[in-house]
Structure formats: structure tokens, C-alpha cells
Amino acid sequence: MKFLVTGGAGFIGANFVNYMVKKYPEDMFINLDKLTYAGNLENCKESENEPNYKFVKGDIADREFIFDLFEKERPDVVVNFAAESHVDRSIEDPEIFVKTNVLGTTTLLDASREFGVTRYHQVSTDEVYGDLPLDRPDLFFTEETPIHTSSPYSSSKAAADLFVKAYHRTYGLPVTISCCSNNYGPYQFPEKLIPLMISRATADEKLPVYGDGANVRDWLYVLDHCKAIDLIIRHGKVGETYNIGGHNERSNLQVVKTVLNAVNKPESLITYVQDRKGHDRRYAIDPAKIENELGWKPEENFDTGIAKTIQWYLDNEDWWKNILSGDYQNYFQKMYVDKGRVEE
Ligand code: NAD
Ligand code: DAU
Numbered sequence: 001m002k003f004l005v006t007g008g009a010g011f012i013g014a015n016f017v018n019y020m021v022k023k024y025p026e027d028m029f030i031n032l033d034k035l036t037y038a039g040n041l042e043n044c045k046e047s048e049n050e051p052n053y054k055f056v057k058g059d060i061a062d063r064e065f066i067f068d069l070f071e072k073e074r075p076d077v078v079v080n081f082a083a084e085s086h087v088d089r090s091i092e093d094p095e096i097f098v099k100t101n102v103l104g105t106t107t108l109l110d111a112s113r114e115f116g117v118t119r120y121h122q123v124s125t126d127e128v129y130g131d132l133p134l135d136r137p138d139l140f141f142t143e144e145t146p147i148h149t150s151s152p153y154s155s156s157k158a159a160a161d162l163f164v165k166a167y168h169r170t171y172g173l174p175v176t177i178s179c180c181s182n183n184y185g186p187y188q189f190p191e192k193l194i195p196l197m198i199s200r201a202t203a204d205e206k207l208p209v210y211g212d213g214a215n216v217r218d219w220l221y222v223l224d225h226c227k228a229i230d231l232i233i234r235h236g237k238v239g240e241t242y243n244i245g246g247h248n249e250r251s252n253l254q255v256v257k258t259v260l261n262a263v264n265k266p267e268s269l270i271t272y273v274q275d276r277k278g279h280d281r282r283y284a285i286d287p288a289k290i291e292n293e294l295g296w297k298p299e300e301n302f303d304t305g306i307a308k309t310i311q312w313y314l315d316n317e318d319w320w321k322n323i324l325s326g327d328y329q330n331y332f333q334k335m336y337v338d339k340g341r342v343e344e
Helices: 011-023 041-047 063-073 087-092 095-114 152-171 193-202 222-235 252-262 288-294 302-315 317-325 328-337
Strands: 002-006 028-033 053-057 077-080 119-125 175-180 207-210 216-218 241-244 249-251 270-273
Touching: 002 011, 002 063, 011 028, 011 041, 011 222, 028 041, 041 053, 063 095, 077 095, 077 222, 087 152, 095 119, 095 152, 119 152, 119 222, 152 175, 175 222, 193 207, 193 252, 193 302, 193 317, 207 252, 216 252, 222 241, 222 288, 241 288, 249 252, 252 270, 252 302, 302 317, 317 328
Parallel strands: 002 028, 002 077, 028 053, 077 119, 119 175, 175 241, 207 270
Antiparallel strands: 216 249
């Protein structure tokens, strides 16, 4: 089989490519990525010399380029990870989120239809379900939870999902969708909570916690997400959505304190800053469908996964220091220092 994996130079896409290239030497993997600020070919270094791997630079929203690529490569399976993925950036500048996440998805769907792919898989998020109250721990997101988005990011992802479903219903395109909770692990861009806190704590810098730090996320180790997608592509039912999560809910404050404890730094580094606009309170996935229908179970819990992850960042300082020394410096200045959230 020939796979077209989009966004395979980003965090989850690269972990997926590296996992799949090794696991399925008889399949071919084409990694298509625009290499935005979040894309980094270093992330797929372990795959780059493999005979069943190839990288192509390009934009999923560039219709002419995408149709040419499909004509040339004729992929059997498309797995769409490519997206603008950071909520805070979507609040500052929503337009690129519409272009990449919505128009990029419809462009891939059109090409998949035209060239008859046997499976189109859309990598989506639990953020399409909105949020849950903190005082109702009995509530979880199921596949039947209504779409109810909060940020420009989650709205763009939900819009994309609706198009994916429409292409199945209207044109019979063989699609699947997965909605996963917060991922963490190697190669996550250090704008996201866990790598941001690890990199700043090791440098004795202030750790900006939004609002009261009580917001809850349901953390999943990235490889468990990749394995779930592999299962869905091979055994999932066409037209279905599968929620992915491992019941590892933690408040942001708990996560930050876990990081500080692991790197042996004081809690006095924590600084409470202005809250994110429209900040979702709690995400929590009910994974019963993927567990019961496909036999998926996460292999890591938060304690084992976070220990591995922190160790990876400590062992790979060059990877994130290269990022922090580039354009990202301007981002931190604009989003945290200029807004008076953190003093440098
Ligand atoms: P990321 O920001 O680390 O990576 C995104 C990748 O997409 C980058 O390599 C970037 O260069 C590429 N890209 C962006 N725009 C593109 C375009 N127009 N054409 C081609 N490539 C483009 O994101 P991530 O955290 O790895 O997330 C991957 C996917 O998983 C996204 O669709 C996201 O919505 C979804 N998701 C993420 C999480 C999470 O916790 N990170 C959880 C659930 C779902
Ligand atoms: O739930 C899945 C989603 O998880 C994915 O769809 C998104 O692509 C991914 O970015 C992630 O979204 P979040 O907004 O939950 O992740 P983030 O790492 O940005 O923030 C996690 C929590 O930490 C959130 O409640 C905001 C808070 N936070 C974040 C940052 C960057 C802080 O308190 N301080 C910070 O500096």
C-alpha cells in the first residue's frame, strides 16, 4: 500500500511516520509537509534513509500541486495530520487556520475522490466537543457528544470534520475520523504546555500558568495515539468517528508541578498569568468505542509517559534549543512578554 501522510514533519505526524515506516517495510510512506514554523525535518531523521520513505514539500491547500501529486503518486491511503494546531495562535490570527485546516482538508478530499483512494483518515481533536464543567467528573466526550467549539482552532477542525463526513455521505468517499485528547512526547513544539514548561524550568525561567491553573486536560502519550490511528485505518469502520484517550486527566497545575519536581526546580518558578480567551475548562474522553470495537488500549499512563518525555527533552536539548533560538523568540516576546504576561 502507498500512504500519503500530510503534516508528517510535525509532532504527531513525525511520530506516526517513524512508527509506520519501521513497522511496515512493505508499504510506502510519502510525507507531505509545508514545513511551517512547526514542521521540522529533524523529526523524521530516523526514517529519511529508509527505502519505503519519501519527503515532499508542499501545501495541502494548493489545489494544483495536490492534484499533480495525486496523479503522480496515486496513494491508496491518505492520513491528514497537516494543520495549524496551536489554540493561542488561532486567537491572534484565525485566517491561516481556515486556509490550512478547512480549505486544505477539502482540497485533499477532492483529490482523494478524483483519484479513488481506498481510505481517507482525518486526524481530529477532542476540542471539537467544546469543554466539560470541572464539577461533573462523571461526564466524558463520546462520539455522540454534539460539536460545540470554543476557539478559531477548534472551529476550523470541526468544520473540516463536517466536510469529511459530507464527502462520505454525498460521494461515498471511504473516510474515518479520530478525535484524540492532548498528546505529549518527543518532538512536540515548545509552544505547547509540556515542552514549554520543561524547556523554561531547566533554564530557571518563569512558568506562565493561564488563569487559576485548574483547567483539566486528558493526556495521552503520542505513540498510543499513533497506534490507535494505525488500527483505525486497518480495522475501523468506514464513515465512523473514533475517540482516543486514556483517562489520564490532570489539571495544568498538576502537570507543571510534575515537571518541576522531575527536573528538581522550585514551585516558586510558577507565575499565574492572564487567562487564554475562551479557555476550555475540562477535556475528558470516553474511549469505550475504540477499546471495544478495535481492542485498543494505551500502553503508557501519565506517570510512565511523562517520565519518558521529560527524559527525552533532557537528552535532546539541541533539538529544542535550535527552535528556541530561531523565530520562536519573537513569538514568545509577542505572546507573553509584550502582553505583560511574563517579565523577561
Ligand atoms: P504540529 O503543529 O506539531 O504539526 C503540524 C504539521 O503540519 C507541521 O509539520 C506543519 O509544517 C504542517 N503543516 C501546517 N500547515 C500545512 C499545510 N498547509 N500543508 C502541509 N503541511 C502543513 O501539530 P501536531 O500537534 O502534530 O498535530 C497534528 C494533527 O493532530 C493536527 O491535525 C491536530 O489538529 C491534531 N491533534 C493534535 C493533538 C495534540 O495534542 N497535539 C491532539 C489531537 C489532535
Ligand atoms: O485536546 C487536543 C488539543 O490539545 C489539540 O487539538 C491541540 O492541537 C493541542 O495544541 C492541544 O490544545 P490545548 O490548548 O489543550 O494545549 P496547550 O498545550 O496549548 O495548552 C494546554 C493547557 O495548558 C491549556 O489549558 C492552556 C494551558 N497553558 C498553555 C500554555 C501554552 C498554560 O497554562 N500556559 C501556557 O503557556
